[in-house]
Amino acid sequence: MTDVLITGSGPTGLTLACDLALRGVDVRVIDRRTEPHHESRGKGLLPGSLEVFRELGVLETLTATGNASVTLRKYFDGEHINDTSTAAGLLIGQWQIEKALRERLAELGVRVEYGSELAAITQDDTGVRAELADGTVIAARYLAGCDGGRSTTRKLLGIPFEGSGQEEPAMVIGDVRAPGLGRDAWHQWFTSEGTGILLCPMPGTDSFQLQASPERDERGEPVPPSLESFQRIFDRDARVPGIRLVDATWVSAWRVNVRMATRIREGRVFLAGDAAHVQPIAGGLGMNTGIQDAAELGRTLVAALTGPGGEEVLDRYEAVRLPVAADVLADTAERYERVVEAVRTPGRGTEVGMTRTQPPAGA
Structure with a gap:
């Protein structure tokens, strides 16, 4: 025993x-x-x-x-607004x-x-x-x-x-790579439409943790998370041309x-x-x-x-x-x-x- x-x-x-x-x-x-x-x-x-x-x-x-420590880099409607440093533990x-x-x-x-x-x-x-x-x-x-x-x-x-x-997901989440995106900050893009996408560089890797408002279809229903959907959300909210998300090793959704x-x-x-x-x-x-x-x-x-x-x-x-x-x-x-x-x-x-x-x- x-x-x-x-x-x-x-x-x-x-x-x-x-x-x-x-x-x-x-x-x-x-x-x-x-x-x-x-x-x-x-x-x-x-x-x-x-x-x-x-x-x-x-x-x-x-x-x-x-x-x-991590720097939170905040954007609104595609424009960089400010940076905030935090040091509350370990990322x-x-x-x-x-x-x-x-x-x-x-x-x-x-x-x-x-x-x-x-x-x-x-x-x-x-x-x-x-x-x-x-x-x-x-x-x-x-x-x-x-x-x-x-x-x-x-x-x-x-x-x-x-x-x-x-029942409805509040966020889609996952792990992706974003070649060309700076890894010196946790990027947080929000919009006046109430949507947003966050990409946090994960230490010891070349990937980012992605958190975002779900994409919605023509009926207003949340679109299941996928790399393709992640890219459309990124283009919608981050508005950074030339960045392509790749290698989605984790794709999920989070509910409150x-x-x-x-x-x-x-x-x-x-x-x-x-x-x-x-x-x-x-x-x-x-x-x-x-x-x-x-x-x-x-x-x-x-x-x-x-x-x-x-x-x-x-x-x-x-x-x-x-x-x-x-x-x-x-x-x-x-x-x-x-x-x-x-x-x-x-x-x-x-x-x-x-x-x-x-x-x-x-x-």
Whole structure:
């Protein structure tokens, strides 16, 4: 029987796995994917996450690749308006974060078990039995569900995921190359029509992360994201002749969702990261909140495994992190609305969402 089984090998699951392995806990990590992804996704680490990674021994690897500051270059109706410098953490692609964590985990003797899909969970007072889709059963003392917003772990537990969401995508996103476009700034083009496109140069690569208002067809319906659509949006909003977007290695769409689990512990099973809460992207708090979830869950599990245990120890994780999740949802929803409104003014961009305007709940 392993001490802790972790489902999901994103930043949350890998942070938890490294933390536990460093403390001598026997841990396994499974993932339904067959291999790691190579997508920029969440691209900003805040100071609290950097401190967690320093303790895990991966900070130097990340800072050697990422950028500690970034210039936001803002345009309106095709005209350059101003530049704003920010230095709130570290700009780096999510795939690069996960790669550094996987390598650290391998140094600790643990490797992600890809192609392992969770199918059923049973538990009693002594542990958890996780049945995989291929019939394999893994016995563990505790299970941590770090398997994303569509968490199989959460669904198998029957935990409600309450909140609101939009069916229509608010943005199309992806990773592309843009030969000829300067890589010294995060380009942010907005228009008086309320549309926009952003291209952020990803450190350690020759690609940009693209975020844009969806293209719409003749019926006003959003056009599915594609390289061809990305180019039409770029021509429409950036109005920079001669730049052709190429090599779209990631193409997706993002919808506004503000949801959280009604509870993040069910006996010996816990939820963390997007499995427990999803929120708007403004401020870059999603991945960072998951990393902090992992740090707290690690402390909880180590205390349960090495001390007298008991319900009081296990209850601590939910008592600490559920209020934080509720606060982050409210905060990021406010930040997102602020950004949407601000970019209608020439010279304003995503920097307006980097700070909160309301004190934390309970402050």
